[in-house]
Amino acid sequence: MANRLRGEIEAVIDGRKWTLVLTLGALAELEAxxxxxxxxxxxxxxxxxxxxxxxxxxxxxxxxRGAGNAVDDDQVAAMTTSGGLKGFLxxxxxxxxxxxxxxxxxxxxxMGADMANERHFTHAAQEAGAYAIAHPSPxxxxxxxxQTA
Numbered sequence: 402m403a404n405r406l407r408g409e410i411e412a413v414i415d416g417r418k419w420t421l422v423l424t425l426g427a428l429a430e431l432e433a434x435x436x437x438x439x440x441x442x443x444x445x446x447x448x449x450x451x452x453x454x455x456x457x458x459x460x461x462x463x464x465x466r467g468a469g470n471a472v473d474d475d476q477v478a479a480m481t482t483s484g485g486l487k488g489f490l491x492x493x494x495x496x497x498x499x500x501x502x503x504x505x506x507x508x509x510x511x512m513g514a515d516m517a518n519e520r521h522f523t524h525a526a527q528e529a530g531a532y533a534i535a536h537p538s539p540x541x542x543x544x545x546x547x548q549t550a
Contacts, residue, residue: 408500409468412492414461415480421492423462423500439504444501452493454486460493 403409409422423431428440437443447460462477482488 420468424465424467427463427467
């Protein structure tokens with residue numbers, strides 16, 4: 402079972418339940434791919450709400466690899482979810498949310514005030530055409546984690 406306090410999520414991809422987590426190594430991988438200098442710049446990159454399909458593949462792939470799964474981005478690109486594109490957007494948004502969202506302490510000094518603000522993630526999801534993913538119903542939220550309501 403995924404531990405969301407450690408940044409882990411569960412998702413059903415290709416009919417299989419997977420654990421995903423953006424470990425420090427996975428985040429370093431994304432920093433290198435996006436050629437950003439630090440975590441704040443990486444967080445800002447995703448907070449814009451402008452996600453390409455390759456962004457979703459990279460985030461999901463990094464999350465799968467961070468959890469110890471031996472998959473490359475080409476394999477991730479060929480995978481499917483029951484929700485199609487919206488399913489992958491939900492997985493990527495949830496993974497970014499548990500990684501960057503402030504859970505207890507004020508992280509604005511280290512992560513940037515914008516990333517500590519949950520409304521920023523909601524805006525990002527709206528811009529990606531996935532408002533329903535940012536505010537899922539309890540039943541939909543459970544399904545995106547591979548659980549039935």
